[in-house]
Amino acid sequence: MTIPRRSLRAAGTLAAAAVVGLTGAVLTAGPAAAHTPTWAVTCSEVSLDLTAYNSKVTNQVTVTVDGKDLLPTESFGREFHKKLELPKHDKELTVHLVVKAGDGDNFSRDETKSAPVCEDATTTPPPAPSEGTPSPAPSTEPPTASAKPSEEPSTSAPPVVTPSPSSPDLAETGSSSATPVIAGAAVAVLLAGGGIMWSVRKRRTAQD
Numbered sequence: 411m412t413i414p415r416r417s418l419r420a421a422g423t424l425a426a427a428a429v430v431g432l433t434g435a436v437l438t439a440g441p442a443a444a445h446t447p448t449w450a451v452t453c454s455e456v457s458l459d460l461t462a463y464n465s466k467v468t469n470q471v472t473v474t475v476d477g478k479d480l481l482p483t484e485s486f487g488r489e490f491h492k493k494l495e496l497p498k499h500d501k502e503l504t505v506h507l508v509v510k511a512g513d514g515d516n517f518s519r520d521e522t523k524s525a526p527v528c529e530d531a532t533t534t535p536p537p538a539p540s541e542g543t544p545s546p547a548p549s550t551e552p553p554t555a556s557a558k559p560s561e562e563p564s565t566s567a568p569p570v571v572t573p574s575p576s577s578p579d580l581a582e583t584g585s586s587s588a589t590p591v592i593a594g595a596a597v598a599v600l601l602a603g604g605g606i607m608w609s610v611r612k613r614r615t616a617q618d
Contacts, residue, residue, distance in 0.1 A: 445517045451505050453496070453528040456480065460490040460509060467512025474506045475525070496525055 444462040451457075456473060458481075463469050465488035473481035473494060480494050496503060503525040511517035 445511060447507075447509050447519045449507055449521075449523075451523040451525050453526045455496055456494040456505055456525075458490060458492045458494070458507075460486065461488075463488050463490075463511060463517075464513040469512050470508075470510040472508045474508075475503050480505070499525070500527060502526055 444464075446459075446461045448459040448461070449457060458471065458473070460469075460471060463486070469486050469490075470483050471481065471486060471490055472479070472483045475496065480496070481492070484490075496505075505523050505525050507519065507521045507523070509519040
């Protein structure tokens with residue numbers, strides 16, 4: 411069986427086209443798979459690991475936090491590794507990564523991640539209770555007796571109150587101290603009177 415030359419030429423042309431297509435696909439896929447921008451964000455830092463980039467061109471990386479530069483634009487070659495410390499914060503931060511590959515924009519990256527708040531920044535331990543000033547310890551020494559009494563006893567007797575001569579005499583009552591004397595005088599008078607009367611009668615009897 412004889413194959414025409416035209417058929418052989420057509421088959422060769424298709425094979426060559428297929429080889430060229432496969433080669434281009436491999437070359438195109440190779441760099442795309444080689445660029446590996448890996449980065450991670452925690453509450454306190456940003457880790458950058460950019461590997462397998464084209465070292466024959468200039469690549470650039472920039473990191474911003476809430477619009478402010480955390481890593482100003484920096485150039486690198488095949489690899490770039492760095493850890494960036496985040497500022498202290500009490501609310502969530504927005505971290506923006508921009509990687510510009512020198513061998514094509516299709517290898518560049520523009521990504522955003524959030525940095526949470528660290529737990530120790532939100533949870534503040536309560537203040538320790540303030541201890542009051544301790545009271546002084548009681549003295550163990552016995553109290554010292556005073557050498558001189560604070561007040562000397564008075565030696566003078568209280569003054570006797572003398573009634574005023576102009577004040578009216580108080581009426582004597584049965585409880586007065588002069589009552590027995592008066593009663594005794596009355597009895598003596600009565601006895602004396604009785605004796606006198608007895609003497610008079612005796613004289614009269616003798617005269618008669």
